[in-house]
Amino acid sequence: MWEILWPAWAGGVLAALMAAPLGCLLVWRRLAFFGDSLAHATLLGAGLSLLFHIPVWGGILGVCLLLALLLAGLLDRSRLPSDALLSLLSATLLSAGLIAIRFNPGAPVDLQAWLFGDLLALTPSDLPLLAGGAVVILGTVFALWRPLVLSTLDERLAAVEGVPVLRLRVLLLLLLALAVSLAMKVAGSLLITALLVIPPLAVRPLARQPTAMALLAALAGVAAVSGGLAASFKWDTPVGPSIVLSATLLFLAGRLLPMKTNH
Template identity: 40%
Template sequence: MSLLPDFMLLALLGGIGLAIISAPLGVFMVWQRQSYFGATLAHSALLGISIGLYLHLDLTLSVIVVSMIVAAGIFGLGQYKQLSSDTLLGILAHSSLAFGLILISLQDNIQVDLMGYLFGDILSINTVDLTLILFTSLLILVFYIKHWQSLLNVTLNPELAQVEGVNVKQVQLLFVLLLAFMIALSMKIVGVLLVTSLLIIPAAAARKLSNSPEQMLVISIFIGIFSIVAGLITSYYIDVPTGPAIVMAATVVFLLLQLKPQSTR
């Protein structure tokens, strides 16, 4: 007997697909200490929703476009050193959130479930969403086949990577654009307020068990998949919101792994 009913099959497939595409991006977010960058992009997703509503555009497309523009803007502004990166990210995160809320307040009779976008609704996944997840996974696969070693070198030492002939700015820009695309895509599943958690927590948990970047990536995928399945089961049987249940499942795994004694090797 299945633990989940048939109507949750698309949600399960979409969630597993999201866990798989989150892991390659999440591990580098953890290594590069970019969690606040992810949070800023998540806030910009709400701006994308408000602009889509205001201009009567497809909301998924609007969020993707706005998130990628904001990501490119963050990358461009980050090349100037007048402001520290955390200050710049804080300004952009809160200003985009404020502007998005202002745009929403100017509109009457909004026919959209904003709570669904804030906290996610994985049960609303359809075949179009699955196609987008598959497309994103192919983009990430191509990117990592081509740039895995370069991205590792940039993460460890950008100056040395530049000397070795790596186009550091190009690799970093492609990475942040992929990250923005993935965050915009996953907003429908776990919501604007929880999407960064799905990127960071499995990767942070996998770090405790890993001895190499490749190992951390694989373990992060399995932790993400387990979190999706456990969150769906918890949501179905206990009747709690699915997005938060997924994040809490990942958090429990992370906390349990912190009890594991550190290897002395």
């Protein structure tokens, strides 16, 4: 049993660590729906990969990167509110992905695994790819943390101080595309957003500064993965949803703790 659990736990932890700082930046920008749009784009990428007989990971990453570049240009120019535009894209991409998969009746498709993840299917050979992605994402975010935070909280002030706001926005969206593409096997296209958004929301009342919030979000993500795997092992529940519910419990606890300290 340990041979199955340790790659799953390690993969989940790597996905949580990648998602934590990016999720904080999403929450501060009020672009949580962007995670949903990218997550649903993974399903379209998988369907197109099968349709054109290319590697699935390549198709997923390609579609996510193209969507990130498209949204980087559309968010400021569109007459629609950003949340409405992202909701439109999210529903469209999910539907297009399901239709693309339908055009591949002979392909071995585990739709449930793509939608909700199959963490227990991870093997030690999958971990180097996740680890490499985590190093790239976390290294880039660490190197550019201050300008990323400044441009996220106040783009006008950041521009006045000489921060390349547009470039950083494109970079953030590309890093998100990479993280979502890598995390699809861990959480599935419908649950990736939970890893991005719930841990930062859970620790937001406890953090006094952006760096502390990102670090606490990483710890919360690791705790959610560990708790979800433990619950799945004990009660034979699906792993992905168990991780999300574990993260939600941390969110509720984070909301209750400040209330108790106030009394």
